[in-house]
Amino acid sequence: MAKEQKQSMAQTFVLAGSNGHNSQQWQTGLSNLVNHPPGTNHMSRMARVASHVRQKCAAYVLALRPWSFSASLTPVALGSALAYKLEGSVDLVILMVCAVTVLVVHGAGNLVNTYYDFSKGIDHKKSDDRTLVDEILAPQDVVMFGALLYSLGCLCATLLYFLSTLRLEHLALIYFGGLSSSFLYTGGIGLKYVALGDVVILITFGPLAVMFSHAVQVGYLSVLPLVYAIPLALNTEAILHSNNTRDMDSDKQAGIVTLAILIGPTLSYVLYNLLLFVPYVLFCILATRYTISMALPLLTLPMAFPLEKQFRSQCYAKIPQKTAKLNLLMGLFYVFGIILAPPGSLPSL
Numbered sequence: 001m002a003k004e005q006k007q008s009m010a011q012t013f014v015l016a017g018s019n020g021h022n023s024q025q026w027q028t029g030l031s032n033l034v035n036h037p038p039g040t041n042h043m044s045r046m047a048r049v050a051s052h053v054r055q056k057c058a059a060y061v062l063a064l065r066p067w068s069f070s071a072s073l074t075p076v077a078l079g080s081a082l083a084y085k086l087e088g089s090v091d092l093v094i095l096m097v098c099a100v101t102v103l104v105v106h107g108a109g110n111l112v113n114t115y116y117d118f119s120k121g122i123d124h125k126k127s128d129d130r131t132l133v134d135e136i137l138a139p140q141d142v143v144m145f146g147a148l149l150y151s152l153g154c155l156c157a158t159l160l161y162f163l164s165t166l167r168l169e170h171l172a173l174i175y176f177g178g179l180s181s182s183f184l185y186t187g188g189i190g191l192k193y194v195a196l197g198d199v200v201i202l203i204t205f206g207p208l209a210v211m212f213s214h215a216v217q218v219g220y221l222s223v224l225p226l227v228y229a230i231p232l233a234l235n236t237e238a239i240l241h242s243n244n245t246r247d248m249d250s251d252k253q254a255g256i257v258t259l260a261i262l263i264g265p266t267l268s269y270v271l272y273n274l275l276l277f278v279p280y281v282l283f284c285i286l287a288t289r290y291t292i293s294m295a296l297p298l299l300t301l302p303m304a305f306p307l308e309k310q311f312r313s314q315c316y317a318k319i320p321q322k323t324a325k326l327n328l329l330m331g332l333f334y335v336f337g338i339i340l341a342p343p344g345s346l347p348s349l
């Protein structure tokens with residue numbers, strides 16, 4: 001094979017990697033490169049392979065939409081903080097494994113969402129999620145990656161069974177509840193497409209995830225984490241609601257129904273404000289009635305007002321991402337508030 005021919009083959013591979021195209025093309029390019037074509041500089045070949053592996057890895061990480069991960073990390077931190085207050089200590093290994101479990105199930109849910117939104121023609125060139133629309137990854141890559149994450153989640157849940165004293169049936173109930181919600185959000189019956197996505201998010205990213213993280217630490221199920229999850233769950237739902245309000249027109253065209261479509265733009269604005277500001281009202285009540293450390297999340301109020309203003313002006317660009325940033329900070333301050341509360345000062349059931 002002539003040297004120029006091999007170089008053009010390598011270039012095809014470069015293009016396949018950067019534009020995406022399909023994984024078969026990428027693999028063909030890769031095997032051609034690693035098959036040591038004579039006359040090609042070994043180091044530059046290796047550098048190209050390394051660069052493409054890096055590009056592919058970056059594509060997989062971006063497909064997970066990591067900006068949304070605050071939504072699953074804050075409830076894990078909250079559940080562990082509550083366990084710390086109740087039991088006086090937390091097991092850091094359990095905390096880490098629990099965080100990875102919830103994170104990978106969330107990530108898998110995002111991939112299922114990417115796959116089904118694309119196959120139903122809901123995602124388009126102007127969508128936030130263009131992993132498949134722009135051919136950054138092939139649908140088969142997304143399916144395989146999702147299956148890998150679900151398997152990793154099951155492995156972590158098994159590890160948690162051995163690390164925690166929580167009964168198997170309780171652990172399995174919450175874990176598979178989270179796993180099925182993450183799939184059914186867009187897969188199977190597709191709860192998102194029949195205006196039930198908001199309920200799924202409120203439950204999974206709120207009570208379910210907080211309860212899971214609390215239960216693996218203390219070894220039993222309790223209703224306390226469900227109550228503490230309320231302010232955080234409302235704020236997390238604000239992320240999704242802003243997302244759905246932004247996508248209202250394209251979702252309508254695609255023939256799906258979301259809560260934002262059902263209630264229209266004006267009530268959507270009212271709902272976004274409720275989801276954004278009711279948690280602050282709850283923190284004010286907790287701070288004045290119980291302990292001042294519960295006022296810590298109020299430090300994020302200056303971030304909430306610009307979001308309200310941006311939503312009111314119907315300029316929805318990046319509102320979900322900005323709300324997710326607020327979610328992370330509010331969640332962290334909430335957790336610190338709980339940790340710093342004097343013993344016995346927090347409301348208990």
Ligand SMILES: CC(C)=CCC/C(C)=C/CC/C(C)=C/CC/C(C)=C/COP(=O)(O)OP(=O)(O)O
Pocket residue numbers: 072101102103105106109110113117128129174175176178179181182183185192197200201204205208209212240243244247
């Ligand atoms: C308790 C355990 C073990 C796990 C819980 C783990 C969680 C939180 C699972 C929830 C997974 C889930 C429902 C993911 C869906 C994520 C989501 C809201 C995607 C956004 O979907 P769209 O509304 O289509 O947004 P885009 O328009 O940006 O695609």
Ligand SMILES: Cc1cc(O)c2ccccc2c1O
Pocket residue numbers: 065068071110201205236237239240241243320
């Ligand atoms: C991608 C994505 C998008 C969202 O709007 C989310 C909202 C709440 C929780 C998770 C979300 C998410 O993972």
